[in-house]
Amino acid sequence: MKLIAGNSNRRLSEAICERLGTSLAKAEIKTFKDGEVFVEIQENVRGEDVFVIQSTSQPANDNLMELLITQDALSRASASRITAVLPYFGYARQDRKAGPRTPISAKLVANLITTAGADRVLTVDLHAGQIQGFFDIPTDNLYAVKEFDRRIREIYNGDIEQVTVVSPDVGGVVRARALAKRLKDRPLAIVDKRREGPGLSEVMNIIGDVKDRHCVIFDDIVDSGGTLCNAAEALMQKGAKSVAACITHGVLSDHAEKRIMASEAMTRLLVTDSIEARPGVAECPKIEQVSIATLLAEAIRRIANEESVSSLFD
Incomplete structure (x- = not known):
């Protein structure tokens, strides 16, 4: 099991690692002067169960791109399973057509995360529970x-x-x-x-x-x-x-x-x-x-060990 942190919430990622008794995998995630995101995974992840911790909070688009590109880098580095850990899932409030000619952005973001290589999603308190159905991969929605x-x-x-x-x-x-x-x-x-x-x-x-x-x-x-x-x-x-x-x-x-x-x-x-x-x-x-570091750490541990996560919902 390896944990990789994006730049959105480094403090929470480190707290999760502390509770799991491990450390973050080495990775460079930076933004070029023109706004492009660059990611380099700096250690071997072939065959590993990798968890990418990234809230898509402000700046939402930059943090989302960091998540997508990190997943792509891991997929091309032959990680066996990639779990997108989203403590906060941005765009969740755009979960339906609120008027004519408006998007369902939450569904679009779900598609992007899946297409970029995620095999599983772990998140906390989705704005609407039915957003889990926007993903075509296993999705765990924890409660705080x-x-x-x-x-x-x-x-x-x-x-x-x-x-x-x-x-x-x-x-x-x-x-x-x-x-x-x-x-x-x-x-x-x-x-x-x-x-x-x-x-x-x-x-x-x-x-x-x-x-x-x-x-x-x-x-x-x-x-x-x-x-x-x-x-x-x-x-x-x-x-x-x-x-x-x-x-x-x-x-x-x-x-x-x-x-x-x-x-x-x-x-x-x-x-x-x-x-x-x-x-x-x-x-x-x-x-x-x-x-919520303890809550997320326990969920990550159970997913990695193929144990039940459902009891955390109670």
């Missing part, structure tokens, strides 16, 4: 709910009975219910909102009782943070005692950390390290990273 479960119990400790899990929209109810079930079947609330345009939303109503409760919003992606702060404000107006959020993928674009910091309603934001935190995000006192 266990990691959030542990951290929430530490934060609220003896006050866990006062926690209510909140879905930021109707579509996220299944995800939120999974966390609520793990937290001793905590109550569930839903934010009913109307989306006026891309990246814009207006909170309309709160479904469920949140008065005098510690509300924990649970979702898969936080981008600009505007919707999240609006939801937190609406919950506080309904009498919530406090509002925190657990979001798997902290895209946090367009100075989102400043919005989170300025929000009086939002007390804490937990995100995983599926996307490497920018300096501004890493320094924000309201934002905390929860590592």
Whole structure:
């Protein structure tokens, strides 16, 4: 087994290796001055089971090309199996035709990854579970709910009975219910909102009782943070005692950390390290990273040893 890291999230790749008791394989992945990506695998991988760890986060296109070209290099170097490990799968929000003459970019990216030589895909909290069907190769979609479960119990400790899990929209109810079930079947609330345009939303109503409760919003992606702060404000107006959020993928674009910091309603934001935190995000006192290195390391170990991965989904 060999692990190769792209440049998108080197810190997470090293943490995965540490938990597996190994080190990253030697490879040079760089970009020429004109923007072209160059990859050279600097050790023998013939007949090896190789895992390429690369989040296709910002800059999404550069990181995607690094992944594709690395897979091609490994395929031409006669690796026996190539697993694309995508802690964050970019383009996942473009999973359907949202209007006439629009692409299904998630399917296109899935095709590119497969064509470039991937034999298997390992990812975390896809925006929509059906994206697994876009791949014609085995795909494992892990869930970060266990990691959030542990951290929430530490934060609220003896006050866990006062926690209510909140879905930021109707579509996220299944995800939120999974966390609520793990937290001793905590109550569930839903934010009913109307989306006026891309990246814009207006909170309309709160479904469920949140008065005098510690509300924990649970979702898969936080981008600009505007919707999240609006939801937190609406919950506080309904009498919530406090509002925190657990979001798997902290895209946090367009100075989102400043919005989170300025929000009086939002007390804490937990995100995983599926996307490497920018300096501004890493320094924000309201934002905390929860590592998924152990989760990914265990999945990689089981795949390499041909063991069951399904128990990690529970």
